[in-house]
Amino acid sequence: MDYIKKVENQLNNLEAAKRSLEILPLTIKETKLEVYILNKALDNMTEQERNVIQKICIENKTPYELEKEFKMTARVIYKLKNKVLKKMATMVYGIEV
Numbered sequence: 001m002d003y004i005k006k007v008e009n010q011l012n013n014l015e016a017a018k019r020s021l022e023i024l025p026l027t028i029k030e031t032k033l034e035v036y037i038l039n040k041a042l043d044n045m046t047e048q049e050r051n052v053i054q055k056i057c058i059e060n061k062t063p064y065e066l067e068k069e070f071k072m073t074a075r076v077i078y079k080l081k082n083k084v085l086k087k088m089a090t091m092v093y094g095i096e097v
Helices: 003-043 047-058 063-070 074-093
Strands: none
Touching: 003 074, 047 063, 047 074, 063 074
């Protein structure tokens, strides 16, 4: 085994790890901001809109699985989901979609 090469690779990885650690606080800050903005957008939704988005986008349920729960057809649930996503995109990015 070439230990010199192994040490060299470890040093190269160390520099990459240091760079990653320098970037990490910024990434965490950006992620926290993104979560805050999304939560604010969700706060401006009706309860039904929030529930549809949560079930489909977070819990990965299909509109067909939600028909009985929401007492709507899957087609209506799809339309509601798309309407809510457009509304959220407008709130988050400040542009009409």
